[in-house]
Amino acid sequence: NAGVTQTPKFQVLKTGQSMTLQCAQDMNHNSMYWYRQDPGMGLRLIYYSASEGTTDKGEVPNGYNVSRLNKREFSLRLESAAPSQTSVYFCASSPTSGYRTDTQYFGPGTRLTVL
Amino acid sequence: QKEVEQDPGPLSVPEGAIVSLNCTYSNSAFQYFMWYRQYSRKGPELLMYTYSSGNKEDGRFTAQVDKSSKYISLFIRDSQPSDSATYLCAMSPPYGNNRLAFGKGNQVVVIP
Numbered sequence: 681n682a683g684v685t686q687t688p689k690f691q692v693l694k695t696g697q698s699m700t701l702q703c704a705q706d707m708n709h710n711s712m713y714w715y716r717q718d719p720g721m722g723l724r725l726i727y728y729s730a731s732e733g734t735t736d737k738g739e740v741p742n743g744y745n746v747s748r749l750n751k752r753e754f755s756l757r758l759e760s761a762a763p764s765q766t767s768v769y770f771c772a773s774s775p776t777s778g779y780r781t782d783t784q785y786f787g788p789g790t791r792l793t794v795l
Numbered sequence: 796q797k798e799v800e801q802d803p804g805p806l807s808v809p810e811g812a813i814v815s816l817n818c819t820y821s822n823s824a825f826q827y828f829m830w831y832r833q834y835s836r837k838g839p840e841l842l843m844y845t846y847s848s849g850n851k852e853d854g855r856f857t858a859q860v861d862k863s864s865k866y867i868s869l870f871i872r873d874s875q876p877s878d879s880a881t882y883l884c885a886m887s888p889p890y891g892n893n894r895l896a897f898g899k900g901n902q903v904v905v906i907p
Binding site (some may be wrong): 682684700706711720721723725728730738770772774776782783784787788789 | 801803829833836837838839840841843883885892893895897898899901
């Protein structure tokens with residue numbers, strides 16, 4: 681049982697390049713989330729997927745797109761990377777969709793640098 | 796005003812001391828309160844989970860919620876060097892697709 685896995689662990693991009701961050705969970709969770717973490721800013725929600733087939737914007741969605749490929753996988757795409765997107769990206773999942781709050785389980789993160 | 800305020804610190808304490816961390820919040824609808832621990836270069840992991848007001852104890856950790864003051868606390872007794880980490884508070888109302896509002900995190904260093 682690996683929990684939440686993320687690939688890659690590290691990435692360096694040039695401005696304007698595109699890339700996709702991959703996330704997978706093996707806990708049969710309904711909900712999945714993408715966050716970015718920056719010094720002094722805490723965790724900020726980029727996009728989330730309450731259940732398979734649905735996605736919604738979070739606090740800072742500009743410059744990103746997401747795909748909930750199936751129940752296990754939730755990817756985050758940067759179409760044209762900018763230096764402001766230099767950050768640590770975390771994927772998380774939780775068991776519940778709807779009207780309860782449940783624990784979120786986090787992956788190990790992807791450290792992205794955009795030059 | 797951000798929904799959740801947490802003084803980022805850092806906080807340095809000697810081994811064995813009591814660590815006291817707190818967060819304030821503005822949304823009175825929050826009913827679920829969590830503390831996450833994040834070691835350097837790792838993802839956050841859930842440490843404590845409480846519902847509504849009161850205290851919850853788990854070993855050396857105590858989480859306290861005061862809804863009337865919109866204030867939550869985490870206490871670490873007999874702190875150990877292995878407690879050195881960043882502690883993030885998180886909270887949510889009983890609706891909203893499980894979206895959590897996080898504090899910025901508080902870095903704690905326990906000095907042997």
